[in-house]
Amino acid sequence: MKFPLIHLKQFEQLYIKYPDTLICSCNEISIKYAEFIKLTPVYHEICSSAFISLKWINYLDFTYLNGFSFDYSNLSPSFQPQILRSLCQLVEETVNSNLIQFHSRTFISNQLISKYICEKRINNTIYLFQNSTRQTFKQIFELTREIFHGNALITIDDKRSWKEEKKPINDNIVYMRLPSIYSDETCSCATSLNCSGQAMMKGVPTHGFFIGCYPIEAMLRSTLECLYKKSCLNLISSNYEQNSSNFPIELLQLKTRYNINETIQNMIDRLFVDKWNVNYSYLNYSNKCHSTECTNSIIQQFHMLYVVTSIINLHGWLTMLLRLLIPLIINISFRMYYRRRQMVIVPNVTTKI
Template identity: 30%
Template sequence: LSSGQRLHNLYVLMKQKIKQFNIFESKIPSTDEHDIRNTILSTRLFIVTLTVAVIVLVFYTSLIDQTRIVIIKSPTFEQYATLYEKSSETLTCSCTQISIPYDKFIHLSPIYHQVCSSQFITDKWFKYINDSRPGGLIYTNDFRWLGLFQFQILENFCQLSSKTIDDELLIFYSQTTHLSQTATIASNITFQLQSQALIEQFQSTTKNNFLRLLQLIQDITQANKLISGLNTNYAIWAYNYTDFLFTTFVTQEYNMPANCICQVTYKCFQLSSITSFRDYLPGFLNGCFLLSSLLQSTLECWYNQTCFKQLIYEMNVSTTTTTTNFTILDPSRNNQYKPNTTIITIVN
């Protein structure tokens, strides 16, 4: 046979085999043509169904994302940030340390009120007030008598605030985060929120501790009925009667609130003034105790050039012995606080 004839015979044979292909043929060949035809049709249907299923499976597999695990040891922060941006949902990064000091990722820089860096808590201002004191009687609402001690208290407030915050920061920085062995890096937003919560907790704790101590000092002073050496809560009157000297203590009375007496409460105040001053010193108070009256005072006159110049004029200090070159507080600084903000609000 020629090669063409052989190929034709092979084609006919293959065609016949395909037509007769039957995977459901029984072990005992059937002679029933109807049964044979049914099993052949079933075979063809099975093959078509299987082919379609394989095609669908291959197509579906090509569409879905395949997760590939890539391990990067000790990545830099820049590498981590890039990976997080690309694969935030699947990225996991275990912590190499389970205890991290706060000072490794938090740094706080306290900003103090401008009065704490001004001339008004320096010896220059203290000397100026001291040189303005007149002779004769002491007036419990005269700024020239009491202002020196109040500004010295203000200086101590600035120093105590700085010392308290520095001490609390040392404690805060020494504290550490405590993570589990399987802890992973938090997202940037979560980290920022957690850090902000730590900072707010530190601020609240430091402030509350300071205010509790301040309140305790005032309460103890009032409860023990301590007498001020400046006669601000009790006035001492001495009477010379023949051969006897009688001494009596008279409680001081102030007009804020009306008819307020120091024997009952230390929260009695009145506006400070200078005896020859036409008006009271705006916002600056005297009272039963210098500390409590200072806390309720404002520094608005020290923000106002006109008011401060009038105060300097009324203090009437000789310029030959004392300089009057003082710079008032800048109202554009410390925008959080207005000039009429009380000192206790600033302390808070």
């Protein structure tokens, strides 16, 4: 059966009636995701907060932080905000680039599919996109860090990873670089890039801040819980030479569904994305498909009883047909036979003179 398709509601009614056999061919079988899907990430609030702004970083650079020490020289107070700013920018650029590729991909379907099946296919595609984006970024990020550590590169804050020592050898002073040791003298920066220790401020352990062989590694182990607590921020601001009123400090508002003690590493693993907003229009998809006609095939299964009765019925029809045709055929045959016998053949006689 054929049905002219006028609007989507008509298709939905037909699909309810013929869910397994209805076929509505699309006039356009390749549709770009951008035509009916919009995927938007919602990033962690730190990536849009004042704590990674250039104004805050410059403010830290021109002040003196009396704490943040761990056996070695002071760590620049702007290191962690700068690293966070760079990580947020890198992640957003990566996600935006992948989103452009995602929206330019095509949804292939030669027939109009139901809303449920369409939604299921879209969700599977989005899940694969999100997972592949995270995994690709993580692999490149980890490889870069391993290369950095494997080549024993020295950071600007070099005493965190390698410390300089003087040793007298044969009346000469030899300067040597030895790896820094963390975690109760058990973790060496020469063998591991994950060595870290609790950052201190005025002899008091900070809330979630660490220092380590490399600033990036210390940052990945750190959390942002200090930025949610007024007492912690007050402790930081009290160390500045400038009055903190020159730069009003506002706490993070816990707009994320994750805990405040989540590590930066976990945030990186999910690309700083708290959630994905998925907006798709089934109506736009059906309009782009532009199916104008549907067909429905009736599928009937032949049971043994049905086959036997069909044969019997067929035999009965053949019997009736033969009963009608056989006398007629015999009658015509006899007529032809008698007619041939009655035919007179006249010989060709020639007279002689």
